Amino acid sequence: MQTLLSNIKIKVNEKIYVKDPETSVLGKKILQESIFLIDEIGFDTFTFKKLGEKIGSNESSIYRYFENKHKLLVYLCSWYWSWIEYQMVFKMMNIDDPMERLKRAITVVTQKSEEDKSIPHINEAILNKIIIAEFTKTLHTKEIDDENREGFFLIYKSVINRIVQLIIEIDPNYQYPKSLASSIIEGALHQCFLKDHLKTITDCNEKISPTDFYLNLIHITLRK
Amino acid sequence: MQTLLSNIKIKVNEKIYVKDPETSVLGKKILQESIFLIDEIGFDTFTFKKLGEKIGSNESSIYRYFENKHKLLVYLCSWYWSWIEYQMVFKMMNIDDPMERLKRAITVVTQKSEEDKSIPHINEAILNKIIIAEFTKTLHTKEIDDENREGFFLIYKSVINRIVQLIIEIDPNYQYPKSLASSIIEGALHQCFLKDHLKTITDCNEKISPTDFYLNLIHITLRK
DNA sequence: GCTAATTGATAGTAATACTATTATATTTGC
DNA sequence: GCAAATATAATAGTATTACTATCAATTAGC
Numbered sequence: 001m002q003t004l005l006s007n008i009k010i011k012v013n014e015k016i017y018v019k020d021p022e023t024s025v026l027g028k029k030i031l032q033e034s035i036f037l038i039d040e041i042g043f044d045t046f047t048f049k050k051l052g053e054k055i056g057s058n059e060s061s062i063y064r065y066f067e068n069k070h071k072l073l074v075y076l077c078s079w080y081w082s083w084i085e086y087q088m089v090f091k092m093m094n095i096d097d098p099m100e101r102l103k104r105a106i107t108v109v110t111q112k113s114e115e116d117k118s119i120p121h122i123n124e125a126i127l128n129k130i131i132i133a134e135f136t137k138t139l140h141t142k143e144i145d146d147e148n149r150e151g152f153f154l155i156y157k158s159v160i161n162r163i164v165q166l167i168i169e170i171d172p173n174y175q176y177p178k179s180l181a182s183s184i185i186e187g188a189l190h191q192c193f194l195k196d197h198l199k200t201i202t203d204c205n206e207k208i209s210p211t212d213f214y215l216n217l218i219h220i221t222l223r224k
Numbered sequence: 225m226q227t228l229l230s231n232i233k234i235k236v237n238e239k240i241y242v243k244d245p246e247t248s249v250l251g252k253k254i255l256q257e258s259i260f261l262i263d264e265i266g267f268d269t270f271t272f273k274k275l276g277e278k279i280g281s282n283e284s285s286i287y288r289y290f291e292n293k294h295k296l297l298v299y300l301c302s303w304y305w306s307w308i309e310y311q312m313v314f315k316m317m318n319i320d321d322p323m324e325r326l327k328r329a330i331t332v333v334t335q336k337s338e339e340d341k342s343i344p345h346i347n348e349a350i351l352n353k354i355i356i357a358e359f360t361k362t363l364h365t366k367e368i369d370d371e372n373r374e375g376f377f378l379i380y381k382s383v384i385n386r387i388v389q390l391i392i393e394i395d396p397n398y399q400y401p402k403s404l405a406s407s408i409i410e411g412a413l414h415q416c417f418l419k420d421h422l423k424t425i426t427d428c429n430e431k432i433s434p435t436d437f438y439l440n441l442i443h444i445t446l447r448k
Numbered sequence: 449g450c451t452a453a454t455t456g457a458t459a460g461t462a463a464t465a466c467t468a469t470t471a472t473a474t475t476t477g478c
Numbered sequence: 479g480c481a482a483a484t485a486t487a488a489t490a491g492t493a494t495t496a497c498t499a500t501c502a503a504t505t506a507g508c
Contacts, residue, residue: 042366058456136360142266144421160425179437182425183411192408197368201384201406213403
């Protein structure tokens with residue numbers, strides 16, 4: 001992927017971490033290696049002890065950055081959605097036609113991510129795999145309402161709201177813009193998951209992508 | 225809900241359990257109380273020890289029915305989808321028009337479940353809440369491919385395939401029947417979740433239901 | 449070069465996720 | 479109605495998880 005801006009730093013809600021991992025070498029190492037380790041062994045069996053061993057660092061040092069592994073996952077997801085939003089904005093820049101803008105936005109959120117070499121400690125392609133496999137777990141907890149109140153999911157909701165605005169602009173009479181937008185984003189991740197694991201209940205494969213399915217869906221749904 | 229048949233027993237894949245919980249009093253108690261306890265404290269903090277205390281039984285006795293709590297959840301979900309399939313078949317019976325059949329099928333899978341008094345040890349309304357909150361966790365594990373091969377998700381896939389068949393019958397030229405069907409089922413659960421926890425990114429509320437959204441969506445998508 | 453902050457090492461606790469063993473009920477088969 | 483078979487309960491034990499606390503060693507900032 002080509003670099004868009006060389007010195008951006010993606011900001012994540014301060015309440016998610018104890019100490020900002022972007023401010024130190026160890027912090028960045030935690031981000032970088034946790035992505036590889038979660039992808040490798042899955043979030044359920046991932047522990048700070050295993051991560052500590054992998055980065056040659058102490059378990060207790062990791063606790064100084066994140067309260068627990070759930071918060072670390074929330075951080076990674078929040079970072080991801082922020083990065084997606086940033087790409088959406090760039091891809092839509094200078095495009096006036098709202099349908100074309102929507103198509104570009106949907107393409108960004110439904111497509112496989114490529115690595116952005118300008119951010120060396122985050123492998124976006126693997127992070128994308130983690131989002132497909134694990135993002136849903138950040139929402140499905142008993143703490144969802146508290147965490148939502150704290151603003152943990154603001155960026156995710158902001159990405160959805162950008163799509164909502166485009167849908168409204170294209171068809172102000174369409175009755176379900178929010179549900180359509182949120183179901184596209186969640187559904188795109190789900191179709192990617194099915195493509196890899198439950199192939200019989202999706203049309204997506206090497207030739208047909210979730211992007212194709214959703215571009216077709218919005219075309220049909222919002223045609224006048 | 226009215227009783228459809230008085231002596232049905234919903235069959236669940238034998239590989240999911242160690243001993244069939246439907247064959248004993250304790251087994252049924254495990255099913256009954258696990259539904260209440262998972263709803264109450266959430267699947268993540270649910271343990272067999274806590275369940276044992278709740279039913280006045282020993283932790284080790286529960287292990288004789290289920291290898292671990294994940295398998296118990298898979299069992300409950302499998303039971304749920306089987307029950308949904310059974311209701312779908314009944315609601316579509318003697319209806320010939322494929323669009324009307326599809327509407328009824330979608331209504332069954334997207335609607336809140338009511339309690340079926342004929343099955344006393346399963347509270348379907350609460351089980352429905354568990355499915356909304358926890359079903360996704362049965363799929364998102366590192367063991368998904370093995371468990372899929374073992375047939376753990378056959379009933380879920382069968383429910384989706386019934387919808388796929390109806391879509392194909394209505395519009396044989398529609399290119400993405402499987403993706404549409406799987407995204408409706410997953411999406412309906414997701415919209416229910418958003419309605420309760422992330423209200424700003426859904427149109428669903430007390431007046432508008434996920435059923436309304438999805439009936440509208442298939443109407444638009446499959447109109448000729 | 450001194451001080452403050454960060455990290456590492458070690459230890460410890462309570463809970464989780466089991467397994468194994470043995471004792472005690474309960475059921476069933478005849 | 480009794481013995482045998484089966485199911486359940488009680489207890490104990492292990493390895494791992496998910497932390498917290500303390501203190502020593504290292505590094506960074508000025």
